[in-house]
Structure formats: structure tokens, C-alpha cells
Amino acid sequence: MVKITDKEFLEFVKYMNTNYGIDLSKKRVLIEGRLSSIIEKKGMSSFGQYLDSVKNNSKEEITMLVNKLTTNYTYFYREESHFDYLKEIVLPYEEENNKTRVLNIWSAGCSSGEEPYTIAMILDDYFKQGITWWKININATDISENVLEKAREGIYSADSIKRLPESYIKKYLIKLSDNKFQVTPEIKKYINFKVFNLMDPILEKNKYHIVFLRNVMIYFDPKTKINIVNKLYNAILSGGYLMIGHAETIQRDKSNFKYIKPAVYKKE
Numbered sequence: 263m264v265k266i267t268d269k270e271f272l273e274f275v276k277y278m279n280t281n282y283g284i285d286l287s288k289k290r291v292l293i294e295g296r297l298s299s300i301i302e303k304k305g306m307s308s309f310g311q312y313l314d315s316v317k318n319n320s321k322e323e324i325t326m327l328v329n330k331l332t333t334n335y336t337y338f339y340r341e342e343s344h345f346d347y348l349k350e351i352v353l354p355y356e357e358e359n360n361k362t363r364v365l366n367i368w369s370a371g372c373s374s375g376e377e378p379y380t381i382a383m384i385l386d387d388y389f390k391q392g393i394t395w396w397k398i399n400i401n402a403t404d405i406s407e408n409v410l411e412k413a414r415e416g417i418y419s420a421d422s423i424k425r426l427p428e429s430y431i432k433k434y435l436i437k438l439s440d441n442k443f444q445v446t447p448e449i450k451k452y453i454n455f456k457v458f459n460l461m462d463p464i465l466e467k468n469k470y471h472i473v474f475l476r477n478v479m480i481y482f483d484p485k486t487k488i489n490i491v492n493k494l495y496n497a498i499l500s501g502g503y504l505m506i507g508h509a510e511t512i513q514r515d516k517s518n519f520k521y522i523k524p525a526v527y528k529k530e
């Protein structure tokens with residue numbers, strides 16, 4: 263196993279933090295454990311050599327590295343209280359008050375697509391035939407092209423869909439052979455999947471009715487976290503919402519979001 267030296271560790275932590283906001287300062291064992299076999303496979307002998315190659319390397323190489331150090335774990339209908347809130351509070355309000363009939367939603371850090379597909383199913387089920395009066399735009403982004411490929415394909419295991427209501431499974435999924443399920447084209451059409459690194463500037467202003475940023479901030483240091491939250495604040499419409507993971511927090515004195523309830527914040 264290739265060992266990481268103190269100097270290499272500090273350099274690695276700094277590089278990942280500056281470029282990806284990922285805080286690995288307490289993850290020495292994880293870095294060594296997950297990367298040493300890659301380094302050996304590449305015929306390299308040290309972390310320093312590997313980091314140099316990463317710095318000069320293609321996007322795929324860097325994506326692979328980020329994938330190794332983060333987790334893409336997700337499933338349909340995860341943290342369902344957000345979806346209840348959508349059905350019971352947000353959508354009735356929009357139905358009553360949104361005269362433009364446009365709904366912009368962003369699933370930031372969408373991984374392999376289970377989160378944006380769940381949102382699309384909820385909207386379709388809520389508006390029923392009336393959905394044709396609406397222009398639904400679900401922007402689904404992730405730093406990893408690998409997971410986005412899986413998301414676009416939209417094929418999932420029985421285990422991943424087991425929290426979905428039975429009626430959604432019937433309406434929105436096509437059963438394939440070998441106990442796999444594929445999202446219908448009608449649901450796919452609401453969503454646009456693309457690569458986006460949340461460390462990059464966010465150019466959209468006052469656009470989104472809701473942003474889902476769930477289980478993504480776990481990797482970020484406090485400064486990066488609040489920077490991203492504040493960038494998203496500008497991208498959200500007045501009256502819009504930010505949903506974060508239930509295990510995550512926002513420092514309330516450092517952002518203008520109003521706390522509504524656990525993991526739900528509002529721009530007033």
C-alpha cells in the first residue's frame with residue numbers, strides 16, 4: 263500500500279479544498295485507503311506523483327478522483343418530509359398564485375437521478391391533466407459525468423424504488439427484465455441533466471422556486487458551505503425554498519434564508 267507523507271497530505275487537502283470545496287483534513291485514512299490502489303495501478307509510487315498527474319490531467323481523471331472520495335448514495339423518495347412539504351404547502355401555493363405557470367426547480371448534486379425523478383413524479387401526480395398548462399423545468403446537476411449518464415438512462419433496481427408509492431411505480435416506471443425499472447419518457451422530459459461544479463459561479467438570479475441541495479454539503483468545509491448557500495440564495499426567487507439534507511445545517515447568522523422547519527429554508 264502506498265503511504266501518504268505529511269507534506270503530500272497537506273498539499274492534497276489544500277488542492278481538493280480550493281478546487282472542489284471538499285474538506286479532507288480529517289480523512290487521511292480514507293484518502294490512503296481509497297486511492298493507494300489507483301496509484302499502484304497507474305504504476306506510480308507516491309501520492310505526490312499522483313497529485314501532479316491529477317493537476318495536469320483530463321476532466322475524467324478528476325471526476326474519478328472526486329467519485330472515489332465522495333459518495334453518490336441516493337434512492338427514490340429519500341427524506342420524504344420534503345416531498346410532503348412540496349405537495350401540501352409549495353404546490354398548492356403555486357397553483358393559486360403563480361400566474362406565469364412556470365416552475366423552475368434545481369436538484370443540485372442530483373447523483374444518479376433518483377431525486378429529480380421523484381420531484382417530477384410528484385409534480386405530474388399533483389397537477390394531473392392540468393400539468394399541460396405548466397412549463398416545468400427541473401435542472402439536475404452533479405459534478406460527476408458518470409452518475410449523470412446513469413441518471414439519463416433512468417434504469418433502477420427494485421431496492422432503489424421501494425419507498426415510492428405503489429401508484430407512482432405503476433404510472434411512472436416501466437418494468438424491464440431482471441427486476442429493473444426504467445423511468446418513462448413522460449417523466450424524463452421534465453428534467454435536464456448536466457454537469458455543474460457547485461464551486462463555480464452561479465449566473466442565474468431570482469430564478470428558482472425550489473433548490474434541493476441535499477446530502478451534498480457533507481463534504482464541504484464551513485466557509486465553502488456558506489458560500490454555496492449564499493450563491494443559491496441569489497439564484498432563488500423571493501418566496502422560494504432551499505431544501506437541505508436532514509443531517510445538514512446552515513449557520514443562520516451567516517445567511518439571509520429564513521428557517522422554516524428542519525431542512526427547509528425560505529427566501530423572503
Ligand SMILES: C[S@@+](CC[C@H](N)C(=O)[O-])C[C@H]1O[C@@H](n2cnc3c(N)ncnc32)[C@H](O)[C@@H]1O
Nearest residue numbers: 333334335336371373404405459460476477478
Ligand atoms: C450523496 S449524493 C446526494 C444525492 C441526492 N441529492 C440525495 O440527497 O439523495 C451527493 C452528490 O453530490 C455530488 N457533489 C459532490 N461535490 C460536488 C460539487 N462540488 N458540485 C456538484 N456536485 C457535487 C456528488 O458527486 C454526489 O453525486
